[in-house]
Amino acid sequence: MKNIPEETTEKKAGLLNRALNGIEIVGNKLPDPAVLFALLLAAVWVASWAMSNVSFSELDPRSGQAIQIKNLLAPVALTEFISKLVNTFVTFPPLGVVLVAMLGLGVAEYTGFINAGLRSILNVTPKILLTPVLVGVGVLSHVAVDAGYVLVIPLGAVIFYAAGRHPLAGIAAAFAGVSGGFSATFFVPSSLDPLLAGLTQAAARLSSDPAAASIVINPLNNYFFTTASTFLVIIIGWVLTDKFIEPRLKNTPVDADPADLPKMDALTPNERKGLRWATFAMVASLVLLVWSALPETSAWRSPTNAQLTHSSAPLMQSIVAIIFVFFLIPGVVYGYVAGTANNHRDIIKGMSQAMSGMGYYIVMAFFCAQFIFAFGQSNLGALFAIKGAGLLKEMALPMSVTLIGIVILTSSVNLLVGSASAKWALIGAVMVPMLMELGVSPDLTQAAYRVGDSSTNIVTPLLPYFPLIVVFCRRYVKSTGIGTLIALMLPYSIAMLVLWTCFLLGFWALDIPLGIGSTYAYPAVP
Numbered sequence: 468m469k470n471i472p473e474e475t476t477e478k479k480a481g482l483l484n485r486a487l488n489g490i491e492i493v494g495n496k497l498p499d500p501a502v503l504f505a506l507l508l509a510a511v512w513v514a515s516w517a518m519s520n521v522s523f524s525e526l527d528p529r530s531g532q533a534i535q536i537k538n539l540l541a542p543v544a545l546t547e548f549i550s551k552l553v554n555t556f557v558t559f560p561p562l563g564v565v566l567v568a569m570l571g572l573g574v575a576e577y578t579g580f581i582n583a584g585l586r587s588i589l590n591v592t593p594k595i596l597l598t599p600v601l602v603g604v605g606v607l608s609h610v611a612v613d614a615g616y617v618l619v620i621p622l623g624a625v626i627f628y629a630a631g632r633h634p635l636a637g638i639a640a641a642f643a644g645v646s647g648g649f650s651a652t653f654f655v656p657s658s659l660d661p662l663l664a665g666l667t668q669a670a671a672r673l674s675s676d677p678a679a680a681s682i683v684i685n686p687l688n689n690y691f692f693t694t695a696s697t698f699l700v701i702i703i704g705w706v707l708t709d710k711f712i713e714p715r716l717k718n719t720p721v722d723a724d725p726a727d728l729p730k731m732d733a734l735t736p737n738e739r740k741g742l743r744w745a746t747f748a749m750v751a752s753l754v755l756l757v758w759s760a761l762p763e764t765s766a767w768r769s770p771t772n773a774q775l776t777h778s779s780a781p782l783m784q785s786i787v788a789i790i791f792v793f794f795l796i797p798g799v800v801y802g803y804v805a806g807t808a809n810n811h812r813d814i815i816k817g818m819s820q821a822m823s824g825m826g827y828y829i830v831m832a833f834f835c836a837q838f839i840f841a842f843g844q845s846n847l848g849a850l851f852a853i854k855g856a857g858l859l860k861e862m863a864l865p866m867s868v869t870l871i872g873i874v875i876l877t878s879s880v881n882l883l884v885g886s887a888s889a890k891w892a893l894i895g896a897v898m899v900p901m902l903m904e905l906g907v908s909p910d911l912t913q914a915a916y917r918v919g920d921s922s923t924n925i926v927t928p929l930l931p932y933f934p935l936i937v938v939f940c941r942r943y944v945k946s947t948g949i950g951t952l953i954a955l956m957l958p959y960s961i962a963m964l965v966l967w968t969c970f971l972l973g974f975w976a977l978d979i980p981l982g983i984g985s986t987y988a989y990p991a992v993p
Contacts, residue, residue: 501827504834504892508841515539515845525854534675536846548841559669559836563787566825568661571791571798573821574814578802580745580794581608583738586622590733594630598640601626602704605644606697607653616932619645621939634721634943635955636713640704642936643959646924648700650917652693660693661686661787663913666891670899671909673843678990679903685984686786688910689917692974692981699970703962711958721943741805745797752796756789835892842896851897866907867972870915873898874968877919881927891916903989910985911975918971922964925956 519538538544556562575581592600601623608619620641627637652660668684734742760767760775760782769780798817802808808817864872877894894916899909927933933949940947973979975987 501831501834504831504838508834508838511838511841511845511847512539514847515841518847523850525850534846534850536850537844539841539845544844548837548844551840552837555840556833556836559665559832559839562665562829562832562836566822566829567787568790569821569825570818571793571795574817575794575798575801577817577820578798578807578813579738579805580742580798580801583734583742583801583805584746587734587739587742592626597626597630597632598708599701599705601637601640602644602648602701602708603653603697605641606648606651606700608645609649609652609659616645616935620936621942624939624943628721628943633713633716633719635716635719635940635947636708638936638939639712639955639959640708642925642956643704643708643963644700646932647704647921647956647959647963648697649924650689650693650921651696651700652690653697660690661790663891663917664688666895667899667909667913669839670892670895671903673839673896674900674903676903676990679900682909684909684913685982687983688981688985689914690982691979691985692914692971693917695974696967696970699967700963703959703966707958707962712955719944722945723943737805741801741807744804745801748800749793749797752793839892839896851901866975869902869905869907870911870972870975871968873902873912873915874919874922874964874971877916878923878964881920881923891920906988908986908989910981911987914971914974914981918967919964922967923960926953926960 515536516538518536519541521536523534523536525534539548572581588600588604601619605619605623620638623637623641624634625637627640628634650659664684664686667688668682671679671682671684673679674682759765763773765775767780767782767785768775771779774780775782799808799814802813802817808814876898891913895913898916899912902912903909933952937947937949937952940952944951974981978987981987
């Protein structure tokens with residue numbers, strides 16, 4: 468291979484850095500997501516006032532008459548909005564499901580159950596399987612929401628360094644699993660599932676179709692797709708890390724003092740004992756659930772057709788509560804056996820800490836709920852959906868091209884808006900009802916969004932944890948900067964964006980179910 472002139476390399480690096488700096492500057496100028504929703508709410512008010520006297524030829528399927536924009540600044544509409552302010556917030560679909568799931572996950576994280584489980588997996592992994600297991604553990608860490616960023620990624624550097632490999636390669640592999648594979652789920656549902664499903668449900672109910680007013684989105688509507696995606700993410704992370712990333716890092720010396728580097732401690736006897744009992748408790752809970760659900764007369768089944776996976780089945784309506792219990796029980800057992808929880812006050816403290824970490828989300832949810840409510844009341848969403856659907860019909864684009872467009876749109880917005888829920892609340896409010904007009908189910912639209920969101924998480928400097936990853940890298944290579952990390956992760960991002968999109972198109976082409984209670988078409992084909 469010919470050597471690339473140093474001047475040419477520097478010019479390319481300079482262009483890349485200028486482009487990335489531009490993205491960072493633009494992104495930093497955007498308001499906080501909570502303020503952004505407040506501004507959008509104001510924009511909806513003004514738009515509804517300005518368009519309330521405009522006549523449209525499009526027919527509203529709900530009334531059969533020409534669609535009419537409702538003036539939200541009219542006294543009656545404004546007082547109605549204010550009187551329903553509290554109810555709009557407390558009935559916001561994602562709010563309750565996320566907070567309830569986090570109560571159980573918070574206990575499991577606080578007592579150390581999740582920490583011990585991840586360390587035990589990595590400690591017994593053969594060197595040859597170190598990379599795929601690390602990526603897989605990164606995906607698995609999503610059950611504790613952001614725990615992977617502060618636990619798995621630094622551990623990835625430690626175990627790679629201990630195995631005589633480059634620590635930055637370990638960070639890259641772990642980052643690819645934790646953040647690049649954020650929308651993958653390793654058999655265990657994550658808190659992202661009910662969060663996105665709640666936002667999808669709220670967006671779907673903005674549709675002009677009268678039947679959409681009562682639509683229910685299952686929190687596991689993408690579960691089969693995201694579980695299968697785990698193996699794709701692991702393969703991409705494994706091949707790129709071992710065959711491209713690590714060889715490229717051979718000329719990057721580790722210049723930190725070995726005495727200052729963190730170490731991965733083995734599990735203590737108490738931790739091992741606690742982990743055994745907690746795992747037994749989790750398995751026993753699962754067996755009990757299966758045993759109670761299998762009989763034809765089970766109370767978990769739908770009262771109308773006796774199915775377990777029907778939307779009316781108590782089992783499907785209890786997914787979030789089950790996640791809560793399945794992490795609360797082993798978390799409590801681990802805490803008492805390992806000695807990390809001495810009494811019930813420690814358990815409540817774990818829940819309290821989990822809730823304190825959700826403060827920002829609650830603030831954002833408040834403004835998001837008000838925006839979505841106003842957007843629906845104004846009829847702007849219905850108008851955009853009908854006009855957008857009409858435009859797409861005229862363009863006659865193949866469905867595969869439409870899905871690719873959703874992925875590309877999401878990945879582009881991801882460079883400017885870091886929060887997954889904020890992005891989906893913004894994009895979904897328009898895309899979900901618009902594509903429903905074209906016969907595309909909310910489940911499929913959400914799956915396309917998840918692909919675009921995850922694939923570019925690892926290259927956006929606006930990811931809240933991105934600066935933290937840079938700090939982790941500097942423990943080993945002091946010259947690491949944001950550009951260094953983006954260059955390190957860009958191959959993963961491109962590979963995931965292309966291959967994961969193809970993977971979704973394969974699911975759609977073969978009509979493989981996306982998840983429990985999901986469909987590809989809207990209305991669902993019997």
